[in-house]
Amino acid sequence: MTTSKASVPQLRRTRLQRWWPTFMVTLTLILVGLLLVLPLLVVLITAFRSGVGPYLQALQTPDTLSALRLSLLTVLIVVPLNTVFGVSAAWATAKFDFPGRSLLLTLIDLPLAVSPVISGLVYVLLFGRQGWLGPWLEANDLKIIFAPAGIILATTFVTFSYVARELIPVMQAQGKDDEEAALTLGASGWQTFTRVTLPNIRWALLYGVIMCNARALGEFGAVSVVSGKIRGLTNTLPLHVEILYNEYQTVAAFAVASLLALFALLTLGLKALIESRTGHSHP
Amino acid sequence: MRRIFTSALLLGGAATAATITLLNVSYDPTRELYQDINAAFAKQWQAKTGDTLKINASHGGSGAQARSVIDGLEADIVTLALAYDIDAIADKGLLPENWQKRLPYNSSPYTSTIVFLVRQGNPKGIKDWGDLIKPGVQVITPNPKTSGGARWNFLAAWGWAQKKYGGEAGAKDYVTKLFKNVPVLDSGARGSTTTFVERGIGDVLLAWENEALLATRELGVGKFQIIVPSVSILAEPPVTVVDKNAAKHGTAKVAQAYLQYLYTAEAQEIIAKNFYRPRSQDVATKYAAQFPKVNLFSIAQFGGWRAAQKKFFADGGVFDQVYSGR
Amino acid sequence: MTSRLSSGRPARRHILPGLNLTLGYTLLYLSVIVLIPLAALVLKAAGLGLDGFWAAINTPRVWSALRVSFLTALAASLVNLPIGLVIAWTLTRYRVPGRRLVDALIDLPFALPTAVAGITLTTLLSPNGWLGAPLLEAGLRVAYTPLGIIVALIFIGLPFVVRSLQPVLEDLGYEPEEAALSLGATPSQTFARVILPALYPALLSGFTLALARTIGEYGSVVFISGNLPFKTEIAPLLIVGKLEQYDYAGAAAVAVAMLVISVTLLLAANSAQARLGRRGQA
Structure with a gap:
């Protein structure tokens, strides 16, 4: 499965072929530059427009810190939940065939296709005061909507498919010969999973977790419907960005936004670290 | 006397020292206004009763905010952009239909x-x-x-x-x-x-x-x-108490006082400073240059x-x- | 490498353990997080009755918004295919200066709150923006036109395509193309006949994900689109508009219409993918 490091065939190196990598790299850098770096620059330049002092100040207000805490809490709950689900769903659908399997695959993708506005709305329809379970929740003094629980639920919904979606094709492509061999050799089911399956899917799993994590941190639309936007209590970082922006505190808004961008870069830094630890290398 | 008593309780670590929390659900442009009002009112309330008052604020589009309250956001007070949005909350039985008659000037302090x-x-x-x-x-x-x-x-x-x-x-x-x-x-x-x-x-x-x-x-x-x-x-952006929530939280009195405070000279001045037209004639005269006829x-x-x-x-x-x- | 899958459908008798456990958990979790809440949505729309439901969505305004949402998402996802392929290919195969940083940047669209993305792109592309001003000189208006929506959606959808392709490209390695090249194929033949077919499932998957994600996108689009009815008004905006009138059922009706479109797309893509997968293994 590991990437072959055997030399790319020297067979017929035309001039075109020699220039090809340079061309592709340049094109990639231009595309990434236009589509991603430029927007990031706008965020950073705006964030530092008034200097480093105001930037750091914006990040240290109690409201920002409380939004940061809520965002981290959300991610810490949502990502493990969806990872366990993703592995479980991938095991069931990639290693086995059963009636309704392709329907199940579609249903797993479904949350991706739901507009964020709706992703929040469904929980309001279910748990809101006028919702199906609203009266019962109110009678028992339980709060889901307009409380952290609602934010966590909506984020779980939005990032539901990410891990499963990455794992299923990879696990399917790998088949189950390796696992069956391990079982025949006397390994337990759990051993087989941790020693055979997991190493095989680690990259897909990592990508899935990274995507899930990034999206969970950045989710705005669904969360804004269920949050109630109470300053210092139910604001996540993305909601806080919007609030600051709407208060004409552009610098502070983009400072907090840059924090979110930084988180994305950090996750990927983590990935790079794991890559170098496990000896997986790119050509 | 009561203040001393409360402080003593606080020092003694007893849990009865009152910290009251109010939630004001408002519309978008009023952030700066209510930041000032909240600080001023909390100070006044503490001076008067000794209770610490924490006023939480939520801002957003007026209709979206009203919908949140209808769906269970437990606002003690709503201060929205138009009466229709509070009517919608009243329709769900959270406050009486005649809410607009409860305070002067159609319940619009500014x-x-x-x-x-x-x-x-x-x-x-x-x-x-x-x-x-x-x-x-x-x-x-x-x-x-x-x-x-x-x-x-x-x-x-x-x-x-x-x-x-x-x-x-x-x-x-x-x-x-x-x-x-x-x-x-x-x-x-x-x-x-x-x-x-x-x-x-x-x-x-x-x-x-x-x-x-x-x-x-x-x-x-x-x-x-x-x-x-x-x-x-x-x-006329209206304000009112959300009776059902305030009753549940036991905040009816302070919520009522908060809204009445909006009509006082002190609050009217804050209102004018935040570019809203005050109801008070005196304050209006003082800020006449700011608000053309x-x-x-x-x-x-x-x-x-x-x-x-x-x-x-x-x-x-x-x-x-x-x-x-x- | 692919031959071991040639047995086609997995055997009936399972040697592997854990089907009941994993399938049971999957179904339970799916129901709690996704199916029950979506059922609440469908029930709300069903409260309108069939006639009411049809009346809520069968207006020129709704059709136009659905069309704008769908067509801009389609265009953006199509554009993202070659862009994503170039980036994923380069990142897995060539020495790119600052590769790790570039790789990290791919996830930016996920991490930036969509509202920030919208504001940022509008800043860049509005008539007085860094890109908007020169583009306007060249006669191209981007912000506040359907083109602006497409640009925002390209931004939102890009990571889906790149991240779908990367693991597959990494696993693909060089063997297939080495074999083809040594058998005398030209590089372009090798790409078209050997590599691309192996990438079809991943490309389709990335395309579908990007399309599904962007079709309902709201946060980044409202800033750049201008929201003009019949021109740049998207379907989620109509939902928000209906909610603003406390018309939950009407909002749910439009939401269900969007859901039907998305599910159809996903089903089509999944069955296409299944077919591609089987052909790839044959």
Whole structure:
């Protein structure tokens, strides 16, 4: 499965072929530059427009810190939940065939296709005061909507498919010969999973977790419907960005936004670290 | 005496020292206003009762905020952009139908109106509503379907046109032409301000007076000026206690006191400083330079907010006709 | 490498353990997080009755918004295919200066709150923006046109395509193309006949994900689109508009209409993918 490091065939190196990598790299850098770096620059330049002092100040207000805490809490709950689900769903659908399997695959993708506005709305329809379970929740003094629980639920919904979606094709492509061999050799089911399956899917799993994590941190639309936007209590970082922006505190808004961008870069830094630890290398 | 007692309890670590939490659910442009009000009221309340008061605030589009309260956001107080949104909360039994009669001035401790913000020097020579439909004039307003402020804009334009052209047909023709000059319909009032101020789009911004003043004083000094049209609408953003939530939290009294405080001289001064028109005559006189005289008509002209909402902004209403008539 | 899958459908008798456990958990979790809440949505729309439901969505305004949402998402996802392929290919195969940083940047669209993305892109592309001004000189208006929506959606959808392709490209390695090249195929033949077919499932998956994600996108689009009815008004904006009138059922009706479109797309893509997968293994 590991990437072959055997030399790319020297067979017929035309001039075109020699220039090809340079061309592709340049094109990639231009595309990434236009589509991603430029927007990031706008965020950073705006964030530092008034200097480093105001930037750091914006990040240290109690409201920002409380939004940061809520965002981290959300991610810490949502990502493990969806990872366990993703592995479980991938095991069931990639290693086995059963009636309704392709329907199940579609249903797993479904949350991706739901507009964020709706992703929040469904929980309001279910748990809101006028919702199906609203009266019962109110009678028992339980709060889901307009409380952290609602934010966590909506984020779980939005990032539901990410891990499963990455794992299923990879696990399917790998088949189950390796696992069956391990079982025949006397390994337990759990051993087989941790020693055979997991190493095989680690990259897909990592990508899935990274995507899930990034999206969970950045989710705005669904969360804004269920949050109630109470300053210092139910604001996540993305909601806080919007609030600051709407208060004409552009610098502070983009400072907090840059924090979110930084988180994305950090996750990927983590990935790079794991890559170098496990000896997986790119050509 | 009681204060000393409370402090003693606090020192003793007893849990009875009262820290009261209030939640004020409000609309978008009032953030700065209520930050000031909350601080001032909490101070006054502590001086009077010894209780520590923590006032939480939530801001967003007026309709979206009302919907949150309906769906279970436990606001003790709502301070929204238009009465229709509080009516909607009353319809769900969270507060009595006659809420608007409970406080003076239709439960609106401050008012505002709709004015024009133009670029410095008024290059397009905009003086009144009639100028907005001239060819080549770009008008920025938010979408009345998603913004409370935009609904006031629409009704202000309609009111002027109805008088000017003497009827509904003329008014409809006018607003149709007006919206042909609108290149961007942002989803909220603050989005529109940004489009006009930061993106440099448009010749006129239809805006809350308080937002326009904020823009000229704080966002771009010397870059914009305010044009006051011959007539405009009297915007009355209402406030009320959400009785059911306040009863549940045991905050009815302090919530009531909070709203009454808004009518005091001290609060009226804060209101004027935040560019809202105060109700108090004394404060109004003091800030007369800030608030030019405008001939105002009120929502009553449209039969109140429920009727106006149904006629103009509901699906298939006048606003939809303006666009689908193309 | 692919031959071991040639047995086609997995055997009926399972040697592997854990089907009941994993399938049971999957179904439970799916129901709690996704199916029950979506059922609440459908029930709300069903409260309108069939006639009411049809009346709520069968207006020129709704159709136009659905069309704008669908067509801009389609265009953006199509554009993202070659862009994503170039980036994923380069990142897995060539020495790119600052590769790790570039790789990290791919996730930016996920991490930036959509509202920030919208504001940022509008800043860049509005008539007085860094890119908007020169583009306007060249006669191209981007912000506040359907083109602006497409640009925002390209931004939102890009990571889906790149991240779908990357693991597959990494696993693909060089063997297949080495074999093809040594058998005398030209590089372009090798790409078209050997590499691309192996990438079809991943490309389709990335495309579908990007399309599904962007079709309902709201936060980034409202800032750049201008929201003009019949021109740049997207379907989620109508939902928000209906909610603003406390018309929950009407909002749910439009939401269900969007859901039907999305599910159809996903089903089509999944069955296409299944077919591609089987052909690839044959």
